[in-house]
Amino acid sequence: MKDSMNNIPAGWVWAPVNDLCQFNPKTTAEDDSACGFVPMQGLGTRYLADTSIEQRAWGDVKKAYTHFQNGDVLVAKVTPCFENGKAGIARNLPNGIGAGSSEFCVFRPHPGIDSKYLLGCFSTEDFRRRATVAMTGSVGLKRVPKDVFLGEQIPLAPAAEQTRIADKLDAVLSRVDDVNARLDRVEPLLKRFRQSVLAAGMSGQLTKDSREDSDSWEQTTVESIADVGTGSTPLRSNPNFFAPQGTAWVTSAATGSEKIFSAQEYVTPAAITAHRLKKYPIGTLLIAMYGEGKTRGQVSELAIEATINQACAAIVVDDRLMRNDFVKFALKANYLKMREMAEGGNQPNLNLSKIKTFSLPKPPLDEQTEIVRRVDILFAFADRLEARLKAARTAAQRLTPAVLAKAFRGELVAQDPADEPAAELLKRLAAQRPQAPVGARRSRSGARS
Known part of the structure; x- marks a missing residue:
């Protein structure tokens, strides 16, 4: 039964976090004592994710870092770590003590307050949304203020029910994590499937059942079946070379797309003349010759007429000799091989001569079509699977916030009328709270009047 006035179950109360725990408590230990050290990257983003712990000497970390002990709740307060959900519970610390990033807020629950229950409250979407709005500081380095954490009113269940809720969250969310982990493994499988399809197509295995002449395939080079060129970068110091409109100018960064439908920049006729830029037609294949990360070796296709920079090789296939889409698949199938051909030091690059002499299979045109x-x-089958995977991942990612919201509405486990009401727990905690000296109370009272 719910308390209709407060929209929480009977026996629950609303309580400020400040009444339920100590905030950033200090630890005293010998300097040579072993302790656990948790950097910001060691704190997970999933509810009850494992925390990475490094062993340090207490004397090395006690001054510059935030203190905590086993059972304390850790929450990152700084952007973007807070929004990403970095939070957890300190566990398995050497000698039960630890220290970590100064951007952690530490909450030590009072007796009767379950650590996992408190962590769950800080992990709800509602709290994160309100706390994010309340962040203060400069752009890129905002923090959740201490008062936002401590003033947060949480729906407090009886102590026994807190434990039941925490145990249920453990069981349910561990299964949710398993689901997400399994879904994460599917995407690499789809990528390998596509590469296997391309490899089978380019080796002849995909169409061997329909081939009459086993010797009908030849080997050719890119320059034998296509015009190959590149581009350049107009001088940016000349204000007449770039404009909001004009001829599209494409760089190697655009090759991450299957097809290129637009450009980030446009060049003028003056730039085209001065730098002898060639306009490449729709259907031109582009290979990234330079580029960080996975860019080098990527293949894309122009869906617009465009000029290019010197980091791209442009391949205009002679459709009397080979199909453009077959050549595109053949180049994609050799992505890793082309990357290995790159030369240079820290940033190896391909060059145009290597592209021109790159070897390609050349089956008869009718077999290329097949x-x-x-x-x-x-690939269409893989695309459908990928769309279903995306929908499943979206649904799975919504499970954790949905389960947490349900838990703190009192809907995750059954209430037990025999449980001591949370109001009694609060009274007991209030009675155990150290009282301020009389003079201090008067001083604060006078300040308010």
Whole structure:
């Protein structure tokens, strides 16, 4: 039964966090005592995720870092760590003590307050949303103020029910984590599936059942079946070379897309003339010759007429010799090989001569058409699986906040009328709270009057 006035179950009360725990308590220990050290990256983003602990000497960390002990709740207060959900419970600390980032807030629950229950409250979407709005500081370095944490009114269940809720959250959210972990493993499988399809297509395995002549395939080079070129970068110091409109100018960064439908920048006729930029037609294949990370070796296709920079190789296939879409698949199938061909020090690059002499399989045109048809069918199947995976991941990611919200509405476990009401727990905690000296109470009272 719910308390209709407060929208919480009977036996529950609303209580400020400040009444339920100590905030950032200090630890005293010998300097040579072993302790656990938790940097910001050691704190997880999932409810009850494992915390990475480094062993340190207490004397090395006691001054510059936040203190905590086993059972304390840790919450990152700084952006973007707070919004990302970095929080957890200190466990398995050497000698039961630890220290960590000065951007942690530490909450030590009073007797009768379950650590996992308190962590769950700080992990709800409602609290994170309100606390994010209340952040203070400069852009990029905002923090949740202490008063926002301590003034947060949480729905406090009886102590026994807190334990039941915490245990249920453990069981349910561990299964949610398992689901998310399994879904995370599917995407790499789909990527490998596509690469396997391309490899089968380019080796002839995909169409061997329909091939009459086993010797009908040849090997060719890119320059034998296409015009190959590149571009350049107009001088940015010349105000007449770039404009809000004009001819699209594409860089290697755009090759991350399957097709390029627009450009970030446009060049003028003056730039095209001065730098002898060639306008490449729709259907031109682009290979990234330079680029950080996974960019180098990526293949894309122009869906617009465009000029390019010197970090791209442009391939205009002669459709009398080979199908453009077959060549595109063949280049994609050799992504890793092209990356290995790059030369240089810290930032190895491909060059145009390597692109021109790159070897490609050349089956008869009718077999190229059949290979493209079969690859398209299999890729469409993978696309459908990927769409279903995306929907499943979205649904799975909503499970944790939904379960937490349900828990703190009192809907996750059954209430037991025999439980001591939370109001009695609060009274007991208030009675155990150290009282301020009489003079101090008078001083505060006088300040308010």
